[in-house]
Amino acid sequence: MKFNWGTGIIIAFVLFISFIMYFVIKMNTNKIYDHDLVTKDYYKKELEYQSKINKAQKAKEKGFQLNVENIAEGLLITFPSEINVEEVTGEVFLYRPSNKKLDFNTILKLTNSTFLIPEEKLPSGRWNIEVDWSYHNEGFYYKKELSL
Structure with a gap:
């Protein structure tokens, strides 16, 4: 050849x-x-996105802005002082873009105007926090990107 x-x-x-x-x-x-995709139910969550935008706008209009800060004990979420914390219900979702195995939900149980997520649940890195909560049967929403 x-x-x-x-x-x-x-x-x-x-x-x-x-x-x-x-x-x-x-x-x-x-x-x-x-x-993998960011979430399994991507299309379902996309359809629910407008309701989250409406809830966030309502929180802004009523002045119910949350404050999230990183302290030594963990992540501290502070609710507005003018609301009755016993009537607040909802959940906190922490999403780790780099590793979906670290994502978790926590039910809101408030005894005062703050909610603490312990430091041991939050390895260093980038996190997205979403707080979907209701007060007097009105829904509110908060979202923020964090670097811990």
Whole structure:
């Protein structure tokens, strides 16, 4: 068999395609390179997004803005002082964009105007916090990006 330019080009293409296919298969089968969507129910959450915008606007109009700060004990959420904290219900969702295994929900149980999320639940890094709460049967929403 005679080796010429055409044969060399064909061999180079076959080797290049094999190289690319190796990495495509490796990235799709290896769990280290997990490439899930941000959330499982992405489309359902997208439809609910307008209600969150309305709740956030209502909180702003009524002056029910939350204050979230990082302290030594953890993450401290402060509710407005003019509300009766025993009538507040809802949940806090903390979302870690880099690792969905660290995401968690917490039910709001207030005894005073503050709510503490312990430091041991929050490894360093970027977090998104969402507080979906209600007071006197009116829904309110708060969202913030944090770096701890």
